[in-house]
Structure formats: C-alpha cells, structure tokens
Amino acid sequence: MTATAQSLRLESLRKTYTARGREPFEAVKGIDLDIEPGELVALLGPSGCGKTTTLRMIAGLETVTGGKIMIGDRSVGDLPPGKRNVGVGFESYALYPPLTVRENLAYGLKARRAKDATARVDAIAERLEMTELLGLRPANLSSGQKQRVALARALVRNPPVLLLDEPLSHLDAGQRQRVRRELKVLQREFGYTTIVVTHDQLEALSLADRMAVMDAGVIKQFGTPDEVFDAPADRFVADFVGEPSITLLPGTGTGDGVRVGDAGGLRAAVRVAEGRDVVVGLRPQDCHPADGGPGLEGTVLVFEDLLEFGLATVELRGVDTRVVAQVEPGHPVRAGDRITLAAPPERVHVFDPASGERLR
Ligand code: ATP
Numbered sequence: 001m002t003a004t005a006q007s008l009r010l011e012s013l014r015k016t017y018t019a020r021g022r023e024p025f026e027a028v029k030g031i032d033l034d035i036e037p038g039e040l041v042a043l044l045g046p047s048g049c050g051k052t053t054t055l056r057m058i059a060g061l062e063t064v065t066g067g068k069i070m071i072g073d074r075s076v077g078d079l080p081p082g083k084r085n086v087g088v089g090f091e092s093y094a095l096y097p098p099l100t101v102r103e104n105l106a107y108g109l110k111a112r113r114a115k116d117a118t119a120r121v122d123a124i125a126e127r128l129e130m131t132e133l134l135g136l137r138p139a140n141l142s143s144g145q146k147q148r149v150a151l152a153r154a155l156v157r158n159p160p161v162l163l164l165d166e167p168l169s170h171l172d173a174g175q176r177q178r179v180r181r182e183l184k185v186l187q188r189e190f191g192y193t194t195i196v197v198t199h200d201q202l203e204a205l206s207l208a209d210r211m212a213v214m215d216a217g218v219i220k221q222f223g224t225p226d227e228v229f230d231a232p233a234d235r236f237v238a239d240f241v242g243e244p245s246i247t248l249l250p251g252t253g254t255g256d257g258v259r260v261g262d263a264g265g266l267r268a269a270v271r272v273a274e275g276r277d278v279v280v281g282l283r284p285q286d287c288h289p290a291d292g293g294p295g296l297e298g299t300v301l302v303f304e305d306l307l308e309f310g311l312a313t314v315e316l317r318g319v320d321t322r323v324v325a326q327v328e329p330g331h332p333v334r335a336g337d338r339i340t341l342a343a344p345p346e347r348v349h350v351f352d353p354a355s356g357e358r359l360r
Contacts, residue, residue, distance in 0.1 A: 006193055007072060009034050009035070010054075010058070010067065013054065013067035013068070013069065015064065028065075033212060033222065041195050041211070042195075044213050046215065047199070050214060050217045051197040054214075055197055060080060087157050087192070089150045095153070101136055102135065105124070105125070106118070106156075124152045128151060133145055148171070158192075160192065161194075163194075163195050167196060168183075180207060201243055210224050232358060235281065250278075250321070253274055253276035257348065260319055261317075262318030263298060264296045266343055282341075289333065295341050295342040296342075298316040298323065299339075300336060302335055305332070307329075310333070311327070325341050
C-alpha cells in the first residue's frame with residue numbers, strides 16, 4: 001500500500017517560547033522550506049538551533065507562533081495532530097506501557113480498522129530487525145529497541161509525511177547502518193515525504209536528497225549534500241558540514257585569489273578585490289602538498305596515517321594558524337617537513353569576515 005506522496009511547505013514559520021517569569025525566546029525565526037513529494041530532507045544543526053521545535057510544530061505537538069505549514073495544498077497549522085496525516089517517530093513520543101510492542105504498533109491501525117494490520121506489523125518488524133520484540137512490553141526494552149519500535153510505529157501507518165527526530169541515535173554502529181539503509185529503502189518504496197533531524201553528518205549525507213542546515217532558529221542553507229559541501233553558503237555552514245572540519249584562515253584579496261600572510265597565496269574561482277580582508281576556507285580533502293605553482297608554505301607539525309590517506313597538520317609560515325591537509329598514500333610526509341600546500345581554485349572558499357557570507 002503506497003502512501004500518496006505529498007509536498008510539505010513551511011512559510012515564515014516561527015516559534016517564540018514564553019514561560020512565566022522568563023524572557024520570551026524565539027527558537028524558530030521565520031523559516032521557509034519547500035519539500036517535494038517523496039523527498040527525504042535531513043535537518044542538521046547544532047544543539048539548541050530549533051530542529052526539534054520545527055518538527056514538533058509540523059506534527060502539531062507544539063503551537064505555531066507565526067507562519068504556515070502546508071501539506072499538499074492543505075494548510076494544517078490549525079489542525080490537531082491526528083488530523084494532519086503525519087507519522088511521527090520521536091523518542092519522547094511515549095509508547096503505551098500496558099500494551100505489547102505488537103499492540104502498540106497495531107494501535108493506530110486498529111483505530112482505522114485496517115484489515116491487514118497484523119501483516120503490516122509483521123512486515124515492518126522484520127525489516128527493522130525487531131520481530132523478537134513484538135511480544136515484549138515497553139518497560140522491558142532497551143533504548144535502542146524503543147527507538148526501533150518508535151520508528152516502526154511511525155512507518156506502519158504508511159503516512160504521506162514522516163517526521164523522525166534522531167531516529168537511530170541509540171543503535172549500535174552495525175545496526176545503525178543496517179536500519180539506516182532499510183529506512184532509505186522503505187522511504188523510496190513508499191514515497192513518504194520525510195524530514196529526519198540528526199546531529200550525525202554521515203547519517204544526513206547517506207539518507208538525504210537535500211539537507212537543511214540550521215543555526216540559531218534560521219535555515220542557513222538548503223541544498224543537495226554536494227551543493228552544501230562544495231559551495232557552503234557561509235562560514236557557519238562551511239564549518240558545520242564536513243569531516244574532518246574545514247580550516248578557516250584570515251586572508252586578503254589579490255584580484256584572482258587570496259594571500260594568507262607570509263605563507264603565500266592561492267588562486268580562487270571568485271574575484272577577490274585587491275587588499276580586501278576575507279576569511280579563506282580550505283577543506284582537508286581539497287588541500288594537498290603542491291608540486292610547484294602557487295601555494296601556502298609551512299611546516300608539518302603532525303602526520304596521522306589513517307591507512308586510506310593521511311592527515312598532515314601544517315603550521316603556516318608567519319601566520320598563527322594551522323591547516324589540515326589530506327595526503328594520499330604513497331606521499332607520506334613527516335613532522336618537521338617543510339611543504340607547500342595547494343588547492344584547486346574552485347575549492348578555495350572565500351567568505352566576508354563581517355557577514356560570514358560566501359563571496360560569489
Ligand atoms: P537538540 O539537537 O539539542 O535537540 P534542537 O535543535 O532540536 O536541539 P530545540 O529542542 O528545538 O533545539 O530547542 C531550540 C531552543 O528552544 C533551545 O534553546 C531550547 O532551550 C529552547 N526551548 C525548547 N523547548 C522550550 C520550551 N518548552 N520552553 C522554552 N524554551 C524552549
């Protein structure tokens with residue numbers, strides 16, 4: 001039974017928490033998001049940036065201070081949660097303690113008099129590796145097991161829109177990978193329009209068609225994982241997305257590139273006015289020992305051999321900053337080596353130091 005995929009649109013969505021005796025706090029500051037039917041979007045951002053609040057507003061578990069939530073062409077902001085046709089996999093969304101896992105999963109289905117409830121529950125349980133849990137009660141489940149039950153409960157109802165908050169965080173590494181893959185397969189198969197909140201970049205990259213990167217109640221960038229990684233909209237996104245993280249350095253424009261103090265310069269794909277102060281971003285993956293041409297000179301402080309590649313931490317000449325560079329196998333470097341680092345011009349990210357925005 002395939003859910004009819006629906007678009008999900010947020011328009012200037014806002015949330016201000018007001019608690020007695022406390023200053024009002026604006027947790028979500030007017031966000032827009034346009035999600036295609038059947039698309040999987042990862043909502044990524046640091047702790048406290050408003051991810052969960054956003055999801056709870058879409059689900060109807062939190063009141064909306066301003067703005068609109070559209071599912072298909074219906075505005076759902078004023079509807080109670082049960083009328084929104086949204087599946088919710090939140091950890092805090094309690095299971096009914098007196099019921100077994102099977103009864104918990106079938107609960108919503110029975111209420112809707114679904115004839116194939118048992119078969120649906122069995123099929124989902126098998127795919128999420130939890131058949132053996134069906135007879136247990138919530139009190140006897142581990143946190144990882146509870147999490148899979150919460151995920152199954154959201155999926156079993158076959159919702160057109162699925163909202164998941166850190167759905168895999170309590171699973172061990174192996175199971176997390178397998179359940180993540182199965183989640184993606186199920187999502188593709190049934191076409192749920194999905195938002196997954198996650199801290200985990202790898203999870204976001206592997207699951208998402210597009211990622212929304214959020215900071216302090218604002219969406220900083222919404223794009224495919226490649227777009228976000230290759231052209232971060234500002235220095236926050238550049239710094240937040242990418243593992244190991246990007247190096248940010250103070251620099252000045254040279255017209256066709258940037259200079260980093262006495263260490264040297266790099267060509268950039270954007271024009272950077274001569275003498276303009278900028279912040280230069282270099283990802284370790286894009287930064288390599290150069291065989292001549294322009295580059296940044298420095299001394300290797302440490303070299304970490306990670307088998308498939310190595311990471312060299314390089315102290316730049318005359319600049320109080322270190323750069324991390326990825327070194328391919330076969331080109332080992334050693335602590336104390338003097339090297340010149342280069343990066344392809346389109347991989348030299350340049351940001352305005354005041355606004356943090358990417359120069360284009
Ligand atoms: P995490 O990744 O840690 O779960 P998050 O991005 O999901 O964080 P939210 O839980 O949405 O963040 O919280 C956003 C901000 O709103 C936080 O600063 C939080 O302290 C605040 N907040 C959340 N719930 C309430 C509430 N009921 N009353 C007042 N402030 C709240």
